[in-house]
Every structure is written in C-alpha cells, then in structure tokens.
Amino acid sequence: MTRFEELLGVDFEGRRTGDVDDVIYGGYDHAAHRERVPGLVGLLRDAAADDGERFLACLALVAWGEPVGYETVRRTSLQPRAAPWYDLLIDRKFSVDSSYGQFSAAAADSRELAEEKGSSALRVETFRSLIRMADREYFEEKLGDYLDEAVVRACLPDIRDVIGRGLGAVAAGVPFRFDVATQLVDLANSIVVVDEDAAVELVLRILRAAPAGRTMAHAVAAVHRAKGPAGRVLADHLYRGGTAHVRALLEEDGIAWR
Numbered sequence: 001m002t003r004f005e006e007l008l009g010v011d012f013e014g015r016r017t018g019d020v021d022d023v024i025y026g027g028y029d030h031a032a033h034r035e036r037v038p039g040l041v042g043l044l045r046d047a048a049a050d051d052g053e054r055f056l057a058c059l060a061l062v063a064w065g066e067p068v069g070y071e072t073v074r075r076t077s078l079q080p081r082a083a084p085w086y087d088l089l090i091d092r093k094f095s096v097d098s099s100y101g102q103f104s105a106a107a108a109d110s111r112e113l114a115e116e117k118g119s120s121a122l123r124v125e126t127f128r129s130l131i132r133m134a135d136r137e138y139f140e141e142k143l144g145d146y147l148d149e150a151v152v153r154a155c156l157p158d159i160r161d162v163i164g165r166g167l168g169a170v171a172a173g174v175p176f177r178f179d180v181a182t183q184l185v186d187l188a189n190s191i192v193v194v195d196e197d198a199a200v201e202l203v204l205r206i207l208r209a210a211p212a213g214r215t216m217a218h219a220v221a222a223v224h225r226a227k228g229p230a231g232r233v234l235a236d237h238l239y240r241g242g243t244a245h246v247r248a249l250l251e252e253d254g255i256a257w258r
Contacts, residue, residue, distance in 0.1 A: 144186030
C-alpha cells in the first residue's frame with residue numbers, strides 16, 4: 001500500500017476502503033485516529049506529494065480537531081487561490097473551487113474532538129478566517145449554516161465586515177463567479193441565534209441590493225429561526241417581493257406572514 005492508502009485507505013477495523021469519508025468520519029469514534037496524525041502531518045507538508053492527497057490529509061486533520069489542520073486552513077486563507085489543491089474540487093453549479101466549503105464542514109464536525117484536544121480556540125479562529133473569505137470564495141452552502149452559536153458570537157464583527165465588503169462590491173458592479181449575495185444571506189441568517197434585529201437588518205440590506213429569487217428563498221431561513229417582530233417584518237418583505245416558491249416556503253410550518 002502507498003503511504004496515503006495506509007493513512008486514509010484503511011478503516012479502523014483494518015479493512016481496505018475506497019471511501020476516505022469512511023476513515024475520516026470513523027475517526028470520531030476511534031481514538032486510534034490519533035496514531036495516524038503524524039503520518040497525515042508528514043503527507044500534508046510534503047510538497048512532492050499529490051495535491052489531492054495533501055488536501056485530504058488536511059481535511060482529516062481539521063475534522064479530527066488537530067491544530068496543524070486548523071493552522072493550515074488559516075494560513076492558506078490569506079492567499080486562498082495559491083493553495084496547492086485549489087481548483088481540484090470544482091462545484092457543478094458555478095464551476096468554481098469548493099475546497100473551502102469542505103474545510104468549513106470539517107471544522108463544524110470537529111467540535112467535540114476540538115474540546116477534547118484543547119483546540120477549540122483554534123477552531124473558532126479557523127472559522128474566522130473562512131468567514132473573511134466569504135465575499136471572494138465559494139463555500140457551496142457550507143458556511144453560514146455550519147456556524148454554531150459560540151462561533152457566531154466570537155465572529156460577529158467579521159460577519160458584519162464581510163457582508164459590508166460584499167455589498168460594496170455588488171454596488172460597484174464587480175463581477176462574481178458565484179452567487180455571492182445568497183452566500184452572504186446565509187451568513188446573515190446565522191446571526192439570528194444571537195441578535196434577530198441585526199440579522200434581519202443585514203438580510204434586508206442584501207435583498208435590496210440583490211433581490212434575486214434564490215437569495216430570497218435562502219432568506220426564508222431567517223424567518224423560520226426568528227422568534228420576535230423582526231422576523232415578521234422580513235416575512236412580509238419576502239412575501240410581497242418574492243416568487244411563488246418563496247411564498248410557499250414562508251407558509252411552511254404555519255408561519256403567519258401577514
């Protein structure tokens with residue numbers, strides 16, 4: 001077996017597998033995943049290794065709450081398109097790189113292991129780095145919905161800043177390779193759990209700048225999460241300006257939109 005196969009091609013019962021996810025997710029329930037960490041770090045740092053294998057090594061390290069994984073994502077976020085694996089994973093909808101969405105999902109799943117390993121602060125900083133890229137890089141709907149309340153509270157200024165930058169770019173007519181407005185709405189939706197009024201204010205700002213059907217459909221999530229009057233204001237805005245699909249989404253769960 002190759003080094004990669006030994007690390008991520010054999011599950012924790014010793015069986016060969018062609019699905020790396022079997023090994024990564026299996027690591028959550030097997031302390032033996034720690035034995036593979038040094039090898040994965042070596043693979044990640046080997047510039048001569050296959051770029052895809054280095055990406056998967058980093059993904060496993062992030063998922064397992066390892067500081068090296070978090071630090072690598074934070075470092076590559078400074079120049080995201082210079083990462084060795086950039087453009088290896090291409091999203092079908094927009095034909096753009098989607099690797100950072102995978103890292104976001106892995107960081108979300110790493111919560112319990114990060115607590116065990118004392119790396120929770122690094123996990124938050126990793127999300128901060130990812131959030132700061134949300135006006136430039138595509139996350140395949142794996143950012144806003146993946147932020148837990150503690151991360152949202154810690155990164156609230158960063159969420160506000162990136163939404164502001166994104167809206168500024170939209171107003172200036174900057175061309176985007178993906179649906180940035182909807183990605184920003186997903187981020188604004190995450191704020192509902194800590195500040196409904198602020199979340200709705202941000203969502204409405206985005207919708208006024210980019211009132212597309214897909215963006216409005218995603219904004220319905222803020223209505224579903226809201227408990228107070230701000231949610232009803234947003235629901236009314238969406239009902240009046242949205243498509244039949246948006247109105248149908250609003251009516252789910254018996255939401256009173258009028």
